Amino acid sequence: MSRVWWILLFLVLVGSVVLELVRPYYLDPQHLWEYPTFYAFYGFVGCAVIVFVSKWIGKYWLQRPVDYYTRHQGPEPVRPAGTEEGENV
Amino acid sequence: MSELPPLLPFFAGAILLPLIPRAARAWFFLLPPLAALAMLAGLEDGTILTVPFAGLELVPLRVDRLAMVFGWIFSIAAFIGGVYALHLRDTGQQIAALLYVGSALGAIFSGDLFMLFVFWEIMAVASAYLVWARGGSTGYRSGMRYIFVHLFGGSLLLGGILLHYGTTGSLAFDVFTTQTVATWLILLGFALNAAIPPLHAWLADAYPAATVTGAVFLSAFTTKTAVYTLARGFPGWEILIPVGVFMALYGVVYAVLADDIRQLLAYHIVSQVGYMVTGVGLGTEMGINGATGHAFTHILYKGLLFMGAGAVLYATGRSKLSELGALGKYMPWTVALYMVGAFSISGFPFFSGFVSKAVTLEAAELLSHYNVAMLLYLASIGTFLHTGLKLPYFTWFGPAPEQGYDPKPIPWNMIAAMALAAALNFFLGVFPQALYAILPYPLDYQPYTYGHVLHTVQLLAFTFIAFWLLRSRLGGEPFIALDTDWFYRRPSRFAYEAGPQLVARAFGAVERAAYGLAAGIARLGQDPVGRIFGAPAVSSGRGGTDGSESRSTSFRISLGAMILIALACIIGVVVVTMSGPG
Numbered sequence: 085m086s087r088v089w090w091i092l093l094f095l096v097l098v099g100s101v102v103l104e105l106v107r108p109y110y111l112d113p114q115h116l117w118e119y120p121t122f123y124a125f126y127g128f129v130g131c132a133v134i135v136f137v138s139k140w141i142g143k144y145w146l147q148r149p150v151d152y153y154t155r156h157q158g159p160e161p162v163r164p165a166g167t168e169e170g171e172n173v
Numbered sequence: 174m175s176e177l178p179p180l181l182p183f184f185a186g187a188i189l190l191p192l193i194p195r196a197a198r199a200w201f202f203l204l205p206p207l208a209a210l211a212m213l214a215g216l217e218d219g220t221i222l223t224v225p226f227a228g229l230e231l232v233p234l235r236v237d238r239l240a241m242v243f244g245w246i247f248s249i250a251a252f253i254g255g256v257y258a259l260h261l262r263d264t265g266q267q268i269a270a271l272l273y274v275g276s277a278l279g280a281i282f283s284g285d286l287f288m289l290f291v292f293w294e295i296m297a298v299a300s301a302y303l304v305w306a307r308g309g310s311t312g313y314r315s316g317m318r319y320i321f322v323h324l325f326g327g328s329l330l331l332g333g334i335l336l337h338y339g340t341t342g343s344l345a346f347d348v349f350t351t352q353t354v355a356t357w358l359i360l361l362g363f364a365l366n367a368a369i370p371p372l373h374a375w376l377a378d379a380y381p382a383a384t385v386t387g388a389v390f391l392s393a394f395t396t397k398t399a400v401y402t403l404a405r406g407f408p409g410w411e412i413l414i415p416v417g418v419f420m421a422l423y424g425v426v427y428a429v430l431a432d433d434i435r436q437l438l439a440y441h442i443v444s445q446v447g448y449m450v451t452g453v454g455l456g457t458e459m460g461i462n463g464a465t466g467h468a469f470t471h472i473l474y475k476g477l478l479f480m481g482a483g484a485v486l487y488a489t490g491r492s493k494l495s496e497l498g499a500l501g502k503y504m505p506w507t508v509a510l511y512m513v514g515a516f517s518i519s520g521f522p523f524f525s526g527f528v529s530k531a532v533t534l535e536a537a538e539l540l541s542h543y544n545v546a547m548l549l550y551l552a553s554i555g556t557f558l559h560t561g562l563k564l565p566y567f568t569w570f571g572p573a574p575e576q577g578y579d580p581k582p583i584p585w586n587m588i589a590a591m592a593l594a595a596a597l598n599f600f601l602g603v604f605p606q607a608l609y610a611i612l613p614y615p616l617d618y619q620p621y622t623y624g625h626v627l628h629t630v631q632l633l634a635f636t637f638i639a640f641w642l643l644r645s646r647l648g649g650e651p652f653i654a655l656d657t658d659w660f661y662r663r664p665s666r667f668a669y670e671a672g673p674q675l676v677a678r679a680f681g682a683v684e685r686a687a688y689g690l691a692a693g694i695a696r697l698g699q700d701p702v703g704r705i706f707g708a709p710a711v712s713s714g715r716g717g718t719d720g721s722e723s724r725s726t727s728f729r730i731s732l733g734a735m736i737l738i739a740l741a742c743i744i745g746v747v748v749v750t751m752s753g754p755g
Contacts, residue, residue, distance in 0.1 A: 093634065096634050097634050097635070097638070100627055100634060104631070109623060109624030109627060109628070110624070115543065117543070117547060122628075123550075123629075123631040123632045123635075124631040124632070124635045125635070126547075126550065126551075126554070126632060126635075127554055127631060127633060127636040127639070128636070128638060129639075130550075130551050130554040130555075130636070131558050131636045131640060131643075132643065134425060134426070134429065134551070134554065134555045134558060135429060135558070135643050137426070138425075138426045138427075138429035138430060139429060139430075141426060141430075142429070142430040142652070145655075146654040146655045146656075147654055147655075148653055148654075148655055149652065149653075150651055150652065150653055152653055152655075153653075153663070
C-alpha cells in the first residue's frame with residue numbers, strides 16, 4: 085500500500101483510541117466491553133483468534149486433498165439434454 | 174388498485190422469452206422486474222386474494238409490511254441480476270432465473286402453506302438449473318446433490334404441512350405458537366433453505382459450482398425466502414438465538430479454510446443469515462426489523478460481492494485464491510466496486526451493513542443478551558477479515574500466481590450492475606431512514622451515535638492490523654475442508670457399490686447363467702443320442718477332418734433317426750385312435 089494509505093490508517097487507529105480515552109462513551113463502565121478502547125483490543129485479538137483456531141481446526145481435522153471426493157467417484161453420469169461437455173462460465 | 178400477485182410478470186416472462194429474438198432476450202429479461210416493481214407500488218397493505226381450489230381456500234396473495242420488504246428487494250435484485258447478465262445468450266438460464274425469482278416472490282406473498290410449498294419446490298428446481306448450466310462434471314454433480322438435498326427439505330416441509338393440516342385443519346401460514354412434530358418438521362424444512370448447520374452444506378457446495386450469473390441470483394433468493402418464512406412462522410422461538418449465533422461463527426471458521434473465492438462468499442452467506450436467524454429468535458419488533466432489514470441490505474451487498482467474484486472467474490477462468498493474485502491492474506473498476514460490497518458486509522459506517530446489523534445488535538442488547546451481541550461482533554471481525562481483506566488481498570493485490578494471466582475484458586453491463594448495487598449500498602448507508610421506513614414495524618432508531626461509530630472504527634481498524642501481521646498464514650491453500658456434506662458424499666461410494674453396482678452384478682450373474690444354460694442346450698441338440706445315452710459322437714468319415722464337419726454329420730444322422738421315431742409315434746397314435754371304441 086502506498087505511504088498515504090498507511091498514514092491515514094495510522095491516524096484512524098490512533099485517533100479512534102485517543103478519542104475514546106479523552107471522551108469515553110460509557111462514563112460508568114459496568115461490563116468489560118464498556119471500558120474505553122475495548123473494541124480495539126477485541127478487533128485485534130478476535131481476528132487473531134479466528135485465524136489461529138480456524139487454521140488449527142482445518143489442519144488437524146477438516147482439510148483434505150482437493151480430489152478427496154472425486155478420486156473414488158463412479159463413472160461419468162449420463163448427461164441431460166442441453167448440458168454438453170465442457171464448462172460454461 | 175391491483176390484486177394480482179407480483180410473480181405474474183416473471184412467470185409470463187418465462188413463457189414469452191423463447192418467442193423473443195435471441196439477441197433481445199437478455200434485454201427482455203429486465204421487463205418482468207420493472208413490471209413487478211410497478212405492481213408492488215400498487216399493492217395495498219392488507220390485501221388478501223383467496224382462490225377456492227379442491228375444497229381448500231388458497232391464498233396466492235397476502236400483502237403486509239413483512240412480505241413487502243422482501244417483495245421490493247427481490248424485484249430490485251432481479252433487475253440488477255438481469256443487468257449483470259445482459260451479455261448472456263443462454264435461454265435456459267434466463268428462463269430458469271425468471272422462474273426462480275417468480276417462485277420466490279410467490280412464496281413470499283403466499284398466505285397459506287399449500288401455495289408456499291408449491292413455490293418452494295419450483296424454486297428448488299429452477300435454481301438447480303443455474304448450477305447445471307455450468308456444465309462439466311462438477312456442475313452436473315453439484316447440481317444433482319443440490320436438487321436432492323432440496324427435495325429432502327421439501328419433503329420435511331410437506332410432511333410437516335400435512336401433519337399440521339391433519340391436526341389443526343388449517344393451512345393458514347401464520348405464527349406457529351405450539352411446538353408439535355408438525356411445526357418442528359416445518360421449521361426443519363425452512364432451516365434447510367436458510368442453510369442452518371448441519372443442513373447448510375448444499376450452499377457451499379453448489380454456489381461455487383454455479384455459472385457466473387447464476388450464482389448472483391442464487392445468492393439472493395433461496396436463503397432470504399427462508400428467512401422470511403422463519404420471520405413469519407417462528408418469531409421468538411428461542412432455539413433460533415443460539416442457532417443463529419452458531420451459524421454466524423460457523424461460516425467465519427469455514428471461510429478461513431475456503432480456497433475458492435465464491436465458496437468463501439457462500440460461507441459468509443451462512444454467517445450473515447446467522448444474524449437474521451438470531452433476530453428472528455429474539456422475536457421482538459426490533460429483532461424482526463433487524464432480521465428483515467439485514468436481509469434487504471444483505472441481498473444488495475452479497476449480490477455485489479458475487480458479481481465481483483464472478484467477474485474474476487469470467488475474466489480468468491479461475492476462482493481459487495491459490496491460483497490468483499496481483500489481478501487488480503486488469504480490473505480496477507471491479508476492485509473498487511467489490512470493495513463497496515466488502516465495506517457494506519463488514520459494517521463500515523456509511524455503508525449498508527452498518528445500519529442493518531446495528532438493529533439486530535440493538536435488539537439483542539435491549540433484551541440483555543450481551544453475550545449474543547459480543548459473539549456477533551466477533552463474526553463481524555471475521556467477515557471483514559475474509560470478504561474485506563483476505564479475498565481482495567489475495568485476488569487483486571498480493572503475490573502474483575506462478576501461472577500468468579491473459580484476462581478477458583469484462584463486459585460493460587457487469588460493471589454497470591455492480592455500480593448500481595454499490596450505489597444502493599452507499600445510499601442506504603448514508604440514508605438509513607429510507608430502509609427503516611419500509612421495515613415491518615415502526616422503528617425509531619439512529620445508528621450513527623458517537624459510541625457506535627467509534628467502536629466500529631476501532632473494531633475494524635485493529636482487525637486490519639491483525640490481518641496485516643498474520644497475512645502470510647492466510648493465503649489460499651489447495652485443500653478442501655470437510656463439511657456436513659461428507660455424510661452424503663463420502664458414503665455415496667458405498668451406496669454406489671450397494672445399489673447400482675450390486676444390481677449390475679446380479680444381472681451379470683443371471684446373464685452368465687442363462688448363456689451357460691443356452692450353450693448346454695445347444696450342445697445337447699447337436700448330439701442328443703450321444704449326450705443322453707453316452708455313445709460317442711458318430712463321425713461319418715466323409716468330408717473334412719475338422720471337428721465341426723464331423724459333428725454336423727453326426728447331427729444329420731441323429732436327425733434322421735428322430736424323424737423316423739416321430740413318424741412311428743404318429744402312426745401309432747393314429748392306429749390307436751382309429752381302432753378305439755366308437
